[in-house]
Every structure is written in structure tokens, then in C-alpha cells.
Amino acid sequence: MIEIEKISRRFGDIVAVDDVSLTIERGTITAFVGTSGSGKSTLLRMINRLIAPTSGTIRIDGRDTATLPAEVLRRGIGYVIQGNGLFPHWTVARNIATVPRLLGWSAARIDERVRELLALFNLDADAYLDKYPHQLSGGQQQRVGVARALAAEPAILLMDEPFGALDPIIRGKAQEDLLALQRRLGITVVIVTHDMEEALHLGDRIVVMDGGRVLQAATPAEILQRPAPGFVERLVAGVDRPFRLLSLIPVSEIAEAGAAEGNPIAGTQSLRDALSELLWRGAQSLPVASADGAAKRRISLVSILARAERSA
Amino acid sequence: MIAGTGSDARDDARAHETPAAAGAQQGAGALRIDKVGSLIAALALFALVFEPFVTFRANRIVSGKGLGFTDIFAAGQAWTFLAVLAAGALFALLRSRPTLRFAVGVVLLLTLCVLLGLVPAHLVTADNPLARVSPAGGFWILFFAFSVLVTDAIAKLSFGPVQDLLALALAAAAIAAILSSGLWSGLSVMQEYANHADTFWLEAARHVELVTGSVAAAVLIGVPLGVACAKLPALRAVTLPVLNIVQTIPSIAMYGLMMVPLALLAARFPLLGSLGIRGIGVAPAGIALFLYSLLPVAASVVVGFTQLPHESVEAAAAMGMTPRQRLFAIELPLALPVILTGVRIVLVQNIGLATVAALIGGGGFGTFVFQGLGQAATDLVLLGAVPTIALGLAAAIVFNAVTELAERRH
Numbered sequence: 001m002i003e004i005e006k007i008s009r010r011f012g013d014i015v016a017v018d019d020v021s022l023t024i025e026r027g028t029i030t031a032f033v034g035t036s037g038s039g040k041s042t043l044l045r046m047i048n049r050l051i052a053p054t055s056g057t058i059r060i061d062g063r064d065t066a067t068l069p070a071e072v073l074r075r076g077i078g079y080v081i082q083g084n085g086l087f088p089h090w091t092v093a094r095n096i097a098t099v100p101r102l103l104g105w106s107a108a109r110i111d112e113r114v115r116e117l118l119a120l121f122n123l124d125a126d127a128y129l130d131k132y133p134h135q136l137s138g139g140q141q142q143r144v145g146v147a148r149a150l151a152a153e154p155a156i157l158l159m160d161e162p163f164g165a166l167d168p169i170i171r172g173k174a175q176e177d178l179l180a181l182q183r184r185l186g187i188t189v190v191i192v193t194h195d196m197e198e199a200l201h202l203g204d205r206i207v208v209m210d211g212g213r214v215l216q217a218a219t220p221a222e223i224l225q226r227p228a229p230g231f232v233e234r235l236v237a238g239v240d241r242p243f244r245l246l247s248l249i250p251v252s253e254i255a256e257a258g259a260a261e262g263n264p265i266a267g268t269q270s271l272r273d274a275l276s277e278l279l280w281r282g283a284q285s286l287p288v289a290s291a292d293g294a295a296k297r298r299i300s301l302v303s304i305l306a307r308a309e310r311s312a
Numbered sequence: 313m314i315a316g317t318g319s320d321a322r323d324d325a326r327a328h329e330t331p332a333a334a335g336a337q338q339g340a341g342a343l344r345i346d347k348v349g350s351l352i353a354a355l356a357l358f359a360l361v362f363e364p365f366v367t368f369r370a371n372r373i374v375s376g377k378g379l380g381f382t383d384i385f386a387a388g389q390a391w392t393f394l395a396v397l398a399a400g401a402l403f404a405l406l407r408s409r410p411t412l413r414f415a416v417g418v419v420l421l422l423t424l425c426v427l428l429g430l431v432p433a434h435l436v437t438a439d440n441p442l443a444r445v446s447p448a449g450g451f452w453i454l455f456f457a458f459s460v461l462v463t464d465a466i467a468k469l470s471f472g473p474v475q476d477l478l479a480l481a482l483a484a485a486a487i488a489a490i491l492s493s494g495l496w497s498g499l500s501v502m503q504e505y506a507n508h509a510d511t512f513w514l515e516a517a518r519h520v521e522l523v524t525g526s527v528a529a530a531v532l533i534g535v536p537l538g539v540a541c542a543k544l545p546a547l548r549a550v551t552l553p554v555l556n557i558v559q560t561i562p563s564i565a566m567y568g569l570m571m572v573p574l575a576l577l578a579a580r581f582p583l584l585g586s587l588g589i590r591g592i593g594v595a596p597a598g599i600a601l602f603l604y605s606l607l608p609v610a611a612s613v614v615v616g617f618t619q620l621p622h623e624s625v626e627a628a629a630a631m632g633m634t635p636r637q638r639l640f641a642i643e644l645p646l647a648l649p650v651i652l653t654g655v656r657i658v659l660v661q662n663i664g665l666a667t668v669a670a671l672i673g674g675g676g677f678g679t680f681v682f683q684g685l686g687q688a689a690t691d692l693v694l695l696g697a698v699p700t701i702a703l704g705l706a707a708a709i710v711f712n713a714v715t716e717l718a719e720r721r722h
Contacts, residue, residue, distance in 0.1 A: 050630055075632035085627030089645050098631045148631075158630075 001026050002047060002156065002188065007056035009042050016042040018212035019056070024205075026061075026155075029182055029189040031203035033196055033235070039212035040192045044158055047190065048077045060156070075099050078149030078187075082161035084141045086133040092118075092144050093129040099152040117147040120181075139170040143177070150185075159191040163198070175202060196235050200224070200244055208232045221248050242308040247272035251299050254307055255288045260298035264289035267297075271307060274299050348464045349404040355457040356401035360394060363450035366431050371442040372500070373688055378448050384434050393427060397454065404461050410468035417462035424454055425490055432498025444500040446691050473713035480709050487702075500691040501698070508680065508695065516699065518594070519676035522666045526598050527659050530605030535651065537606070538613025539639070548614060555607035563600065563668045570596035571672065597674025601665060605658040612654020616647030649719065656711045663704040667696065677703075 002024040009017040017039040024030045032040035045051040047058060049070045058065045065073055086095050093114050100110045118125040121143040133141055142162065149157055162178075163171045179202060182189050193199050199206050200220045207217045208231070216228040224245045227233040251274050252267035264287040265274055278286060278301050285300040364378025381390040400420040404413070432445045447455075471479065496502050505512060541548035561569070575591030578584055590596075620643055628642045644651075670678030677696040684692030 048630060050626070071632045071634050073632075074630055079627065079630035081623050081627055081630070083623045085621075085623030085630075087624050087628070087642060087646075088621065098633075102632055102637070 001061060002190070003059040003062075004043075004047075005057050005059070007043070007046060007053050007058060009039075009046060009051060010054045015212050017046070017053075020209075020212075020214050022207060022214060022217060024188060024190060026188050027186045028204040029179075029191065029202055030205045030207060031199035032190065032192045032207050032209060033194065033199040034209035035194060038209040040207075040209045041160055042212075043209070044160055044190060044192045047156075047158055048074045048079060050074075050079075071102075075102055075152060076154055076156075078146075078152075078154040078157040080145050080149045080157065080159040080162045082164040084133070084145035084165075086141060086145055086148070088133050091130050091132060092123075092136070095133065095144060096148045096151050098148055103152055105152075113151060117151060121147050121177075123147075138166055139174065142166060142170075142174055146178070146181075150181075150187075154187070156188045156190070159189065161192055161194070163193075178202065197239050197244075200239065200248075208235065221245065224248070243272055246270060246275060246304065246308055249307065251288055254303050255297040255299050256303065257295060258285075258298045259296045260285040260287040260300075262286060265299065271299075271304050275301075275304050275308075278304070344407040345405060346407040348460065349406065352457045352461050352464075353401040353405035355453055355460075356397065356404070359450045359453035359457070360397055360401070363453055364448040365450040366428070366435075367446050367448040368435055369444045369446075369500075370440065372444055372691070376444070376446075378450075379435070380450065384431055396423065400458065404457075410465045413461060414465035414469060417458050417465060420458040421455065421462065422486065424451065424458065426495065428499065429490070429495035436498060444503070444691065445498060446500040446694070473716040476709055476713045480706060480713075484706070501694050504680075504684075504689070504691045504695045508692075511679070512695070515675055515677055515679050518674075519663075519666055519678075519700070519703070522594065522598055522601060522669055522674060522676055523659065523662045526601035526605055526662055526666075527655065529598075529602045530609045530658055531655060533602075534606050534609030535613055538610035538651075539617070539644075541610060542614045542617035552607070552611060552614070555610060558603050559607045563604075563665055564671060566600045566603070567596055567668065567672045567674075570600055574599075592673040594669075594674050596672055597666070597669030597676075601662050601669070604665060605662060608654045608658045608661070609651075612651050612657075613647065615654075616650030617643060619650060620646050649715075652711075652715045656708060656715070659711060660704050660708050663700060663707055667700055 004020060004022040004024070007017060007020050008015065020039075020043060032043060034040045042051055046053050047060075047065075049065060087098075093111075096114045096117055097110045100113060105113070114129070115125045118128060123140065123143065128136070128140075128144075133144070136144065142165075146157075146162070149159075159178075163174050166174060175198065178189070178191075191199075191202060193202075200223070203220060205217065206220055206223050208215045208223070208228070210231045215230075216223065216232045218226075223232065224236055224239075224241050227236045247270045249271045250267060251265060251269050251271060254271070255267065260283075262281060262283060265277055266289050274286060278284070284302075285298045288297040288299055290297055360381075364380055365384065366379055367376040368379050369376030381394050384390065385393065397420070400416065400423075403416055428447055428451055435445055436443045466476075466479065469475075490496060491502075497506075537551065541551050571591040574596050578590045624642060624646065625638070628638045633641065666674075666676045667678030667681055669676050670682050677700045680696030681693050682696075684690065684694075684696065
């Protein structure tokens with residue numbers, strides 16, 4: 001758990017982060033969203049003390065980060081930067097081994113870990129170990145950047161616009177990979193992005209910032225349905241709100257008793273999937289797949305449309 | 313470049329359906345004019361027609377008269393030589409493969425050297441034993457033109473560092489062979505060498521010592537200074553302008569400025585004097601060269617650091633590297649190519665500047681230059697100047713090759 005308490009950071013006369021308090025739960029993905037100059041990157045960098053706070057405290061698992069030497073703190077926190085920040089004069093293997101080497105791991109253990117990570121990121125170890133960053137594609141560089149951040153098995157991963165330099169298709173793939181990775185490793189991820197769509201897609205919790213202050217910190221559904229008036233409202237107006245919202249809600253939540261024609265849809269799929277299916281088939285309702293013997297349930301167009309309304 | 317267009321032309325030719333068209337295409341390619349080659353040809357033909365090949369003087373000091381091939385050799389020989397060199401110029405004019413151009417250029421340069429060696433036997437006879445023969449404008453222009461032919465071919469062949477070093481070694485071997493064969497011993501410069509053979513190699517060693525010592529000191533002090541300037545803007549704001557001013561002090565004035573404080577120091581502390589720190593001699597020359605080197609080295613470090621990829625530097629900090637680890641593992645290695653460029657500039661600069669050191673008794677090749685100026689003996693000036701130029705060229709080639717080899721190991 002990361003507890004941010006009354007954190008401020010001034011650069012001369014400019015207040016970059018203004019008295020922010022926030023709690024980030026263990027094992028979740030939190031997205032800081034805002035325009036440039038909103039203070040989101042500064043806030044992220046204060047977590048691993050790349051930037052020292054002017055005032056306030058940050059505790060990780062109850063321990064004040066100011067009590068640790070900055071280097072020791074940072075070796076325990078993964079960090080991914082836009083444009084990957086790989087060291088161009090080091091091979092892929094050496095790049096990934098950065099933090100383990102700083103921690104003094106044995107060569108055998110480092111080698112084993114590097115191979116394990118390359119496998120995790122679908123990179124053939126023998127082909128890529130000795131390559132230099134400039135020999136990789138943008139997507140591969142990005143994956144190596146994340147592998148390097150995770151090398152020493154940190155419990156926390158900080159990401160600053162990690163997908164900003166990728167083209168849309170690779171970017172979508174990288175986002176899915178991150179979600180799968182986070183579920184698999186159970187790490188705490190804090191990601192900074194200026195893209196509300198990305199934040200809604202990835203975040204368990206979204207922190208909207210502007211002018212150094214937190215305007216709203218809430219789940220994606222809350223942000224969509226009850227955005228704070230003003231800036232947050234304008235920000236979410238840019239995304240396809242009803243569809244976004246529907247994609248966050250599973251079919252099982254509003255399925256009703258009753259029968260319907262056609263192939264059943266899984267209860268774990270989203271309302272957006274169900275709507276898409278209904279529109280395509282030109283049907284009013286779909287059966288929801290259920291275990292043998294359970295009562296028959298269905299999902300209807302009317303109920304989906306009602307759920308997509310703002311006041312729901 | 314040209315090699316590339318040449319192969320393009322061949323691809324074009326293959327793209328044509330009929331062999332006749334392909335033949336026409338290749339025929340046109342064979343007759344095309346080379347851009348650099350036209351300059352080489354113009355220079356060479358100008359030198360052959362208008363410029364004297366050698367200068368002939370009745371003795372060492374009187375002013376001489378220029379002589380062309382027809383004045384030197386029997387008519388038949390003279391026209392043969394002229395024809396060979398003119399053919400070389402025409403060859404350069406027309407486009408051809410870089411390997412061929414390289415080979416022909418080398419042969420032309422060697423021919424030129426041999427021809428020069430043949431001249432004294434024709435002009436210096438028993439009744440004028442003090443007569444002197446030295447290369448004149450024609451020789452120098454031809455030598456320059458054919459050197460361009462060779463270096464242009466080398467550029468197109470894109471030699472790697474190993475090939476560069478090999479070419480340099482071969483050139484050095486060829487020069488050594490010509491010098492030791494006695495081919496040139498009739499030339500005035502070589503007569504000056506014979507008169508100064510006892511001091512020539514001493515001064516050469518002194519020249520190299522002055523340069524290596526001052527460059528080594530500049531690297532030892534300049535790199536840390538540059539790093540400090542890169543990290544501390546306040547220090548940079550003071551240091552770089554001061555070094556800039558140092559850089560603009562004319563070298564003779566710099567040596568003059570060195571003399572007074574060093575002479576005072578030596579007078580006050582005799583121990584320093586016995587260590588060679590005096591108003592004149594090697595010490596002020598070395599210190600002046602060191603001061604001239606400081607700005608290029610320190611400034612190249614600062615430039616290297618400002619060009620560091622920002623993300624890599626931030627990532628290094630974020631991974632938990634200490635400032636020291638960042639400096640030695642990330643920042644210095646990434647800035648190294650720029651720093652080495654600065655060191656190379658200083659190396660070549662100091663090889664040239666060190667000649668001025670002779671003015672204050674610092675020794676080096678400059679000794680011959682200034683003696684020659686004093687005696688109005690041009691050939692003695694050449695004895696100092698030509699080795700300096702050769703040393704500068706060789707140093708630049710070796711330094712570049714070693715740098716490239718070092719970077720390639722990444």
C-alpha cells in the first residue's frame with residue numbers, strides 16, 4: 001500500500017503538486033490522468049523520490065520513504081519511462097540485469113532471471129540476449145523496458161506514459177500485456193497517462209489531476225457516471241461514455257429470469273459485448289449461459305439501454 | 313556514392329528488355345565524367361602546362377628559377393613523362409570503379425615521387441656541385457591532385473578502421489623505402505636533412521613528447537573539469553568563457569606571457585629550476601599547449617553530456633544507481649564519442665602548435681622552421697614543416713581508427 005499524505009512540490013514560484021493526499025491499494029492499477037503540467041508526472045516521481053517533495057510524506061507499506069536512502073528505495077520499485085530509456089550501449093541482457101547487478105545477485109541467478117523475463121515477454125532469449133536496443137522494434141524495446149523494471153521482482157511498478165511512443169496497434173497489445181502481467185504477478189501498478197481512454201481501460205482506480213491538485217479519485221464506472229463538474233466532466237466527454245460504461249459491467253449483473261432464442265452469451269462478458277451481439281442479430285434479448293439445472297436467465301436490449309443512461 | 317549510382321545504372325540496364333538497350337546504357341555509363349575527377353584533371357593539367365616542376369638554384373640561398381619537364385629531361389623522355397601524367401589526369405576525369413581509381417592514384421603518386429628523384433642527376437653536375445634542386449609548384453599541385461584521387465577513392469570504398477591503418481602503414485613503408493633507397497638524396501630537403509641528421513630525430517622525439525605530454529595532461533584535467541562544468545551550471549558559466557579567452561591568445565604572446573611568471577618561480581625556488589621549470593624551454597611550451605587544449609577537451613565533455621539521451625539518464629537514476637555509478641556506467645560511456653572528437657582535435661592542433669614552441673627553446677620540428685626562416689633557406693623550413701604535417705595526418709588517422717575499433721566492440 002502506498003500512502004501519500006499532504007504532498008506538495010514547488011519549483012521556484014510554481015506549485016507543481018499542491019497538497020495531495022491519496023491511498024493506493026496493494027495489487028491494483030492506479031492511473032494518474034491529466035494534461036501536461038497537471039503535476040501527474042511529478043507526483044509519480046515523488047513516489048520513488050526522483051523528485052523530493054517540498055512537504056508531506058509518502059509511506060510504502062507503512063514505512064516513510066524519506067527514511068531510506070534514495071538508491072535503496074528505487075532498487076525496490078520498478079520504473080518504466082516513455083521512449084523506454086534503455087541504455088543504448090548495453091545489450092538487452094545487460095539492460096535487464098541492471099537492478100539485479102546493483103543488488104549484487106550472482107551471475108547465474110541474474111542469467112536465469114533474464115531468460116525467465118524474456119520468455120515472459122515472448123522474446124526468444126538466444127536471439128535477443130546479445131542484441132542492442134537500436135536493433136529492436138519499438139514494441140520490443142518497450143517490452144524490454146518493462147522487463148528491466150520487473151527484473152528484481154519489485155512489488156510496485158511506476159510507469160510514466162509507457163505506451164506514448166507506440167503506434168495504436170502495438171499500443172493496444174502492450175496494454176493487454178500489462179493487464180495480464182499485473183493479474184499474474186499481483187503487483188501494484190501506478191501509471192501516468194494523458195489519455196483518458198487508456199486510463200479507463202487499464203485503471204482499477206483513476207486519479208484525475210489538474211493544476212497540481214487531485215480533482216477526482218474514483219473507479220472508472222464512477223468517473224464515467226458521476227464525473228466531478230468542470231474539468232473531469234469535459235475530460236470524459238471525449239470518450240464514448242455509454243459504451244465505455246457498458247464495457248465495465250458484466251452481463252451477469254443485470255441478467256433477468258426468463259428464456260430467449262439463440263446462442264447464449266457468457267455472464268462474464270461485458271454489456272458492451274452483449275449490446276453488440278443484440279444489434280448484430282437484430283434481437284430483443286439473448287439467453288445467458290448458465291450451469292446445467294440453474295434457472296434460465298436472459299439479457300434484454302431494453303435493460304442494457306437503461307443501464308447505459310447517465311443517471312443509472 | 314558513385315559506386316551506388318554505378319550499380320543503379322547496372323540495375324537499370326538489367327531492367328531494359330533488349331540487350332542492345334542495355335549495351336547503350338552501359339556505354340553511356342563508361343563515358344560519364346566524375347565530378348571530383350574534373351577538379352583533379354583541371355589541377356593536374358594546369359600544373360603540367362603552366363607550373364615549373366622543380367626549382368633550380370645555383371646554391372642554397374640564392375633565389376632560383378623554375379624548370380618544367382622539357383627544361384630538365386631530353387625531349388623524348390620529357391614528352392613521355394608529360395604524356396603519362398596527362399593520361400593520369402584524363403583517367404581521373406572519367407568515371408571508373410573506386411578500386412581502380414585507388415590503384416591508379418597510388419601508381420601516379422609513386423611515379424611522381426620517382427620522377428622527382430630523377431631530376432637532380434640531370435641538373436646538378438660536376439661544375440655546379442653546390443646547386444640545389446627542390447620541388448616547385450608543379451610537383452606540389454600534381455601531388456595534391458593525385459592525393460585527392462586516392463583519398464576520394466578511399467572515401468568511396470568506405471574503408472574500415474583496419475583498412476585505414478593498413479593504408480597508412482603502406483604509405484609509411486613506401487615513404488621509408490623512398491627515403492632509405494637514396495632516390496631523393498639529391499633533393500635539397502634531403503641535403504638539409506643530411507646536415508641536420510644528428511638533431512632531426514632528437515627534435516622529432518621532443519615534438520612528440522610535447523604533444524603527448526600536453527594532450528595527456530589536458531585529458532587528465534580537462535575531462536574532470538568538463539564533467540564538473542556539465543553538472544554545475546555556475547562553474548560552467550565562469551570556466552568556459554575564461555578558457556575561451558585563453559584559446560584566443562596568440563601562441564607567441566602566450567609563450568611570452570609564460571616566460572615571466574615561470575622565470576620568477578625558478579628564481580624563487582631553485583628546485584623547480586633544476587626540474588626544468590624555467591622561463592624558456594620545454595616547461596612554458598608544454599604548459600601553453602596544455603592551456604590551449606583545455607577548452608576543446610572540457611567543452612567537448614560538456615557538449616557530450618548535454619547530448620546524453622535524457623530518458624537513459626533518468627532511467628539510470630530511477631533504477632537506483634548512485635551518482636557515481638551513473639557517471640561511470642552510463643554518462644561517460646555515452647558521451648565518449650563526442651569527448652574523443654575533442655581529444656582528436658586537440659591532438660592534431662597541438663602537433664601544429666608545437667612548432668611555435670621552438671621560439672622559446674622548447675624544441676621540436678619548429679626548430680628547423682625558424683632556423684630556415686632566419687637563414688632564408690626554404691628547404692630547411694620544409695624539413696620542419698613536412699614532418700609536422702605528416703605527423704598530424706598520421707595521428708588523426710590512427711586516432712580515428714582506434715576510436716572506431718573501440719566503439720565497434722559494443
